[in-house]
Amino acid sequence: MSATSEWVSPPTRPELIESLVSGVDRYNPSNVGILEDYLYHQIRSREYDCLANLAILKLYQFNPDLYNPDVVVNILVKALASVPFPDFNLSVALMDDRASNNNMDEPDPLPGLLPYLTNLHSLLQQCRFPAFWTLYRSDALETLRDNYTVEVVGFENSIREVAVRAVKATFQRIGSKRLGSYLDLEGGELEDYIARLGWKFDSSTSVVEVPPNPDNQITSTVVQEDIKLQQLTKVISHAIPAV
Amino acid sequence: MEGGRWQSRAIMSQPRASLWATEEIDEDLQVDVHLAIGNYGQNGLYDDAQPRIDEATLVAVQHQMAQQAAFAQIPDAVKRFIVHFHQAVLENNLAEITVAYDSGWNRLTEKHYSKTEWPEAEVIAPLVNDDQLFLILYRELYYRHVYSRLQPDIDDRFHSYENSCELFNYLLNSEDGPVPLQLPEQWLWDIVDEFIYQFQSFYVWRARVKTKTEEELGMLADGSQAQVWSAYSVLNVLYSLIQKSKINEFIVAKQQGKSEAEIAEIVGDYGSLPLYHMLGYFSLIGLLRVHVLLGDFTLALKVVENVELNQKNPFTRVTACHVATYYYVGFCYIMLRRYPDAIRVFVQILNFILRMRQYHTRSYQYDQINKTADRMYALFAICNALSPSRLDDNILNIVKDRYGDQFAKLSRGDEGLPAFEELFLYACPKFISANPPPYEDQEQLAAYAEDPPPEPAQHHLALFLADVRAQAAVPTLRSFLKLYTSLDAAKLAGFLDADEEEMVQQMMAVKAASRSVSRVGNEQNLLDGQMISTSDMDFVINENMVHISEVTVGRRFAGWFIRNTEHAQRVLDGVKNSPLPLAPQTTASEVESKAAPAQKKVAWGMSKA
Numbered sequence: 069m070s071a072t073s074e075w076v077s078p079p080t081r082p083e084l085i086e087s088l089v090s091g092v093d094r095y096n097p098s099n100v101g102i103l104e105d106y107l108y109h110q111i112r113s114r115e116y117d118c119l120a121n122l123a124i125l126k127l128y129q130f131n132p133d134l135y136n137p138d139v140v141v142n143i144l145v146k147a148l149a150s151v152p153f154p155d156f157n158l159s160v161a162l163m164d165d166r167a168s169n170n171n172m173d174e175p176d177p178l179p180g181l182l183p184y185l186t187n188l189h190s191l192l193q194q195c196r197f198p199a200f201w202t203l204y205r206s207d208a209l210e211t212l213r214d215n216y217t218v219e220v221v222g223f224e225n226s227i228r229e230v231a232v233r234a235v236k237a238t239f240q241r242i243g244s245k246r247l248g249s250y251l252d253l254e255g256g257e258l259e260d261y262i263a264r265l266g267w268k269f270d271s272s273t274s275v276v277e278v279p280p281n282p283d284n285q286i287t288s289t290v291v292q293e294d295i296k297l298q299q300l301t302k303v304i305s306h307a308i309p310a311v
Numbered sequence: 312m313e314g315g316r317w318q319s320r321a322i323m324s325q326p327r328a329s330l331w332a333t334e335e336i337d338e339d340l341q342v343d344v345h346l347a348i349g350n351y352g353q354n355g356l357y358d359d360a361q362p363r364i365d366e367a368t369l370v371a372v373q374h375q376m377a378q379q380a381a382f383a384q385i386p387d388a389v390k391r392f393i394v395h396f397h398q399a400v401l402e403n404n405l406a407e408i409t410v411a412y413d414s415g416w417n418r419l420t421e422k423h424y425s426k427t428e429w430p431e432a433e434v435i436a437p438l439v440n441d442d443q444l445f446l447i448l449y450r451e452l453y454y455r456h457v458y459s460r461l462q463p464d465i466d467d468r469f470h471s472y473e474n475s476c477e478l479f480n481y482l483l484n485s486e487d488g489p490v491p492l493q494l495p496e497q498w499l500w501d502i503v504d505e506f507i508y509q510f511q512s513f514y515v516w517r518a519r520v521k522t523k524t525e526e527e528l529g530m531l532a533d534g535s536q537a538q539v540w541s542a543y544s545v546l547n548v549l550y551s552l553i554q555k556s557k558i559n560e561f562i563v564a565k566q567q568g569k570s571e572a573e574i575a576e577i578v579g580d581y582g583s584l585p586l587y588h589m590l591g592y593f594s595l596i597g598l599l600r601v602h603v604l605l606g607d608f609t610l611a612l613k614v615v616e617n618v619e620l621n622q623k624n625p626f627t628r629v630t631a632c633h634v635a636t637y638y639y640v641g642f643c644y645i646m647l648r649r650y651p652d653a654i655r656v657f658v659q660i661l662n663f664i665l666r667m668r669q670y671h672t673r674s675y676q677y678d679q680i681n682k683t684a685d686r687m688y689a690l691f692a693i694c695n696a697l698s699p700s701r702l703d704d705n706i707l708n709i710v711k712d713r714y715g716d717q718f719a720k721l722s723r724g725d726e727g728l729p730a731f732e733e734l735f736l737y738a739c740p741k742f743i744s745a746n747p748p749p750y751e752d753q754e755q756l757a758a759y760a761e762d763p764p765p766e767p768a769q770h771h772l773a774l775f776l777a778d779v780r781a782q783a784a785v786p787t788l789r790s791f792l793k794l795y796t797s798l799d800a801a802k803l804a805g806f807l808d809a810d811e812e813e814m815v816q817q818m819m820a821v822k823a824a825s826r827s828v829s830r831v832g833n834e835q836n837l838l839d840g841q842m843i844s845t846s847d848m849d850f851v852i853n854e855n856m857v858h859i860s861e862v863t864v865g866r867r868f869a870g871w872f873i874r875n876t877e878h879a880q881r882v883l884d885g886v887k888n889s890p891l892p893l894a895p896q897t898t899a900s901e902v903e904s905k906a907a908p909a910q911k912k913v914a915w916g917m918s919k920a
Contacts, residue, residue, distance in 0.1 A: 071842045092550055129605065153828075154647055157646070161770070162605075164746055193820075194820050195816045195823065234823060240852070284851045286858060288862070289863075290865055
């Protein structure tokens, strides 16, 4: 079972999008609308399709006239929740520093937002979740919240899932206060969230038990050499004519 | 080819005669745009960059005289070479073409043209009966020489593009279907490789606004020239070659174990000819490279998803292609943060280069391959610092030898950043920006020249360093954890003089750094992979107590033993098969001494069986 198969080709991806992502039609600028609509569909329905969104950025790269900063911000916002996978940087890599369009009626919001988005991304990458929430809720990011993330259905929960992935891999048991600071939840909300994860919460000790998984079970092992017959073919076959 | 042989003097005296009737030039030079990815953003290919030569007789005569003078200056050896080369192409004699291409051209370049251009194609045209196909091939070599030995000027850059278009157009859009031309595999690779190199070189040159002359500024501002070296036109060429040759279908059919006959049916008229077959494959690798240059690392891997990365792949015959494939795939893996995959790819190819070294010392590509190898050692150092591995101690030792200073610094967290930066900038591909400076707008151009955007390499460097920074705490924490089997988090924070909560968050980052997606099984697709643990040290936190475990690797004897046994066998065989040192000259007749080598052959054949 490949860990990336859903990333390469999400089960929710419609056939039309698949044909664009995998075919040469992805270069046709007249298809940008289809891909942009699909992005907004992802935003409304908690779906995510990195490769389709990269295809939008590719079209912007080759056709600066198509550039739409709102779409770019939305792609980056969606990519934040993919940490620890590299989607955010892959998106930024396609964004040309020179592409910012001077012929727009309104000022381009992207140059102002990009440093903050980059910052949010690196906080997630470094697992500094409390700092992420502090920055995300700060006054400086009001525009991002009011104009973008508010439209992204389930945005905050998708970030919590990033934190949950990190906690699951690292902890067997974790204090509820600590967990709450990662999830930006407390009290009843936190307990509900923990219950929905199916994790056990001991209210007397305030400790949450993380179910066992391949990453939080550790064993010391010694790896022994494993010789396959194939490696010995030369040595053995050489012995035959010598007889 | 017959139709292309123009006899008319009038056409010959034109600076750049076309293979086709001149009236049709605009249409003909469209590089198969409709076939592949459509005519996006292309407003006609280009109008002939050079103004038509004045028809006035006087000018024509002067021009002819100048050409005759130039012709007279060509050394006889060069003339003979060109005639011979042309003959080989006419006869489709692959062996002779290979000799001319591999050694003749390079030898004469060293002797006569190490600092100047080869004679212009128009000047040598009489030598080859004005054979248009040969002149296109000649120009391919001519411009490649200009790019590699001299400084191409703007005309060279525009004309080399034009010539590439003519060549690909001839191959792809001939009315009679596939062209029965044969060229050495190496040359076919060089054609694609050079096409992309010139594309990349044009972008780098175009981005430097300040050094442009008035004439250059005028040409670059001319909207009708926008098509020259546009990314769309380059992609068109590559996709057209891929589609015509049905190379992807070929690879898939091969993997499915289809029969020769079935495969021949699948690949069709074009794909069954070696020329198209190889060009198709090389175009896949070319596409990989173009996408990397433009920063699209997922698409780069996606276009080569069918390509198998192993030494059995028949395309490894062209070493330069083989090496380039691994370099670009490995680099993509780095940008996808799949360091174990990158390491495996680099180890494979670096070992291959080490083994090939003895055969390649005299090859003119040897330098190029060596340079790429050096860059891969640097990339290996980076990957190894981010995801330490003992996959291949031999390669690791060479890296330590070559990049010792930087290698030590890489594992020092934030202090190591300059070393990462240095190695990355040295070893990364020559990134380009897809869009030109605003040459058409004086005002914007001045602003651009005043405050140019960062180089594309800096853009990718910043992204890469962000990944490195996210792992900055890892080496220090790991070195502490290795000393314990369990340890209180507060105590660990105390050692590090850090806040406990922040330290615990860093621990999650350490955990994340020890996991990676990697191709461990037999994943078909280069983008596929499974989540694996990449570290020999693992830990888990139970509330506030850190528990640590280590994976130790037992000593490996068998590999060493097998290698040395095989080596001993080779030595023994060598000794056995050598002729006896002192042939008894006095008694041995000539017949017997002749029999000795024959004997040797038999013995060798037996030991091999």
